[in-house]
Amino acid sequence: MKRIQGWGNLETDYPVPEPARVYLEKVVGKPHHQKNISIEELIRKIPPTRLSAHPLINTDPEQRLRHARGQSLNDWIDMCDGLVNTFPDGVAYPETDADVRALIEFAQSGNVNLIPYGGGSSVVGHLTPPGEGPPTLSVDMQRMNQLIHLSEENFEATFGAGVNGPQLEAQLKGHGFVLGHFPQSWEYSSLGGWIATRSVGQQSYHYGRIEPLFVKGHLETPAGPMDLPHFPKSAAGPDLRHLVLGSEARLGIITQATMRIRRLPEEEHFYAAFFPNFEIGVEAVRKIAQSELAVSMVRLSDPMETETTFQLSGEEKLVNIAKKGLSLFGHGEERCMLIYGLTGTRAENRLADRQLAHIVRSHQGMLIKFYLGKAWIEKRFLTPYLRNTLWDLGYALDTLETALPWEKLHSGRQAIYHAISHAMEGDNEPVLIFSHISHVYTNGGSMYVTYLFRRSQDPHQTLAHWQKMKGAASQAITALGGTISHQHGVGIDHKPFLSVEKDPLSMQVLKNIIKTVDPEQIMNAGKLIDTD
């Protein structure tokens, strides 16, 4: 059963080990315990629906509550501390393109705002119903989750766009195939959501971001159906897939997508390496990326994330042995952990591993082939559950991300950290900040920053703290010339910064595209870009 408050299902729990509790109290202070508001109280806050009756629409309050928010920190404060004040007026669960078309026609005839709902994992406000204006209908795509066609000859599979990560891979695995798109939200994010937000999986270095995996798609839009063409590649004019990718539902609802798939790999391994400090680690990772080594993932944690990973592992003895070993090797407090993946044939993996080992060693690095890599891959979809237990302990946790050229990754990290901690200085509230470089390209990498602080007894205060830090970090990122999002999208939270990175003419082009497809502005209005 999916949680209404917090991440994931109710059955899964990720306890915080005792040493980690001690560590967090030391770093950010003793937390203030407080209980979440009850579901009953939340339901009492829901106003009557403003939608007229429709056979496809469910107006049950619990359903409306379940579709009210995503997973950003302000979504959590809304849902757990009871600040939530807007709700969809109903939820529909279409099963066919015709159902989706019927819902769009319903919205057009009654001036209703449609918000497609995939897995509910947005962390930038994609799912929040506007506070004023027309009623909102949440269109939950979960029933359109089937493998519609698989071509073993062309390595392509067509799915209903509501399929989530586990469902999708399970359906492919039976045929010996894999898509390989593994964002951390994999358990509760959907194919349509990945496309609409330009999602990136953890092994994008090998499998590619969602963009190159997306071959073609079908959309239902207010202006009618849109069928993207189906070719291996084409030079016949602009590629309109790239308008759908990142469209955040402003152009319609993606109902089907055909994806490039691959044979399941012959073998896969995850290992670790350590570098004496972040700067040297970044140099090594740059060398790996620019040599285009055929590894499947590199993820370089900074010293604070490395230490936090040690603490959260709960393996106190092992960690002490590891630290002693690393310090003998000259790696002290500034040590940085790299997790890397090998996905391919045995010969390919052996070559990539040998090349990587050479780069690691020439950057004062040390390879650790046991435990750490395996622990990471085994827990990679469990880690988001830690946010639940931390929240219950009294800690709020948020993440943000960007991509920067290589030359700015080191200084950019410092600027972002400074912005976040500086934002809280007046409140005398310490923040634990850590980060990793998670996706690398020949011309730069993405930086994924986690910041953790104590929940306040007044949720408005927690929200204010978050707003200060998120705002300061976003400003620092755009001032650096970084993108406001490498993998989460724009939604509401990043909307003010879109015009910093897209020039006025590009913004105008984007607005006019949306107006061409959705003249009445019924599709997720207010998200991504203001079109009024």
Place this chain on the structure above:
Amino acid sequence: MKRIQGWGNLETDYPVPEPARVYLEKVVGKPHHQKNISIEELIRKIPPTRLSAHPLINTDPEQRLRHARGQSLNDWIDMCDGLVNTFPDGVAYPETDADVRALIEFAQSGNVNLIPYGGGSSVVGHLTPPGEGPPTLSVDMQRMNQLIHLSEENFEATFGAGVNGPQLEAQLKGHGFVLGHFPQSWEYSSLGGWIATRSVGQQSYHYGRIEPLFVKGHLETPAGPMDLPHFPKSAAGPDLRHLVLGSEARLGIITQATMRIRRLPEEEHFYAAFFPNFEIGVEAVRKIAQSELAVSMVRLSDPMETETTFQLSGEEKLVNIAKKGLSLFGHGEERCMLIYGLTGTRAENRLADRQLAHIVRSHQGMLIKFYLGKAWIEKRFLTPYLRNTLWDLGYALDTLETALPWEKLHSGRQAIYHAISHAMEGDNEPVLIFSHISHVYTNGGSMYVTYLFRRSQDPHQTLAHWQKMKGAASQAITALGGTISHQHGVGIDHKPFLSVEKDPLSMQVLKNIIKTVDPEQIMNAGKLIDTD
């Protein structure tokens, strides 16, 4: 000195060997010799300019003649046989963004149609001035050809968009870098042209098509400057680079582009292999693509192209020995040649070569590591000159291309051949048709078809023959579900087929984008899509 009639410079000649002449006479008949119309006669056809004087604009007739056409077969008939009847009214050679802006303002104020000119290598009519309507100004970008910035740390280089292939690689090579974009037109095609037409280089399997190489760009448009953002990757909304890619100058003039570059490879080799027939060859190439072997190129010729390559090599003795060797191995008339490339470190190339050899052998193939691969790479930019000598002998030659899913490559080739030869049946004019698969993806490949026939004594007849065959082939391609162009673009010749592959809503979106950026329709009007 660049030729006005035909391909390339006047200094380079590629003679047709005697056995090849005999072979061609046998296959398509004895040619009708005729001389090209003189340059003086062509110049006499040029009407007075309709442009008002401007310091940046040259109205010299020879300059206007030189910018009147590209390299499609009808362009050749126009320029060599004298059917050319439209000319730009002037030519400008901007040196700065400000010059380009000034030209756009001039066009806006005087209702002038602008046609950007890169290397003049278009084969689909991009450069042809319209027959009626406002005067046309050709904007030749050749002076904007400098390396503006190179980042050794980020593996990026910014160039003026008028830079051609040899200039670009020469400027990078000095720093130890390579772009790796090698279309057959490399000698006379430009960076801006590659971007505007979604060009594909011969080693795209390794280096990527132009799309992933294009990091950011600056355009001057009728609605003002457009600066695409500069990030390693971003999820912040639709990626407008993909509107510029393939825009065929309808959105403005690309003046600068920042490209992903790579270190020059440690080593590079080109080798050949033979398969007993095309169907088996396609299966082998599919296996190579879907195993994602780290080769840098695969190019599979069909039996007719294999035979023609043998004939045109002029190495009669060598060919006879090769044929005998192949027939001992069981390869007869249906044999197909594969050329493949290895580009990387020694260890990477060794592994890829071993993996490829395994696939070749398990598909009844035979590796030939001497002569053929080397001959191909050495002559790859010389081959287009053969068209000049064939033309002078009395043969017209054209190429067309598409991309198809794996399952349709074999039957699709037969359908395209049938369409071309069937189109000429009534005229009792034989055609030599051959092709290769030149770019491969996990979900399909591109097919590049060459067809050769005798020039008629009446150029209108040659043109009519070409129109019949080109039209029939284009219809066969779209009926198959193939793209009207994998690598040449749309221009005029493919324009009627764009709406076959893009649906009505996508066409409307495209039109509205153009109208947003170019409300007065001064940018290469009439190309790519009708926006009236």
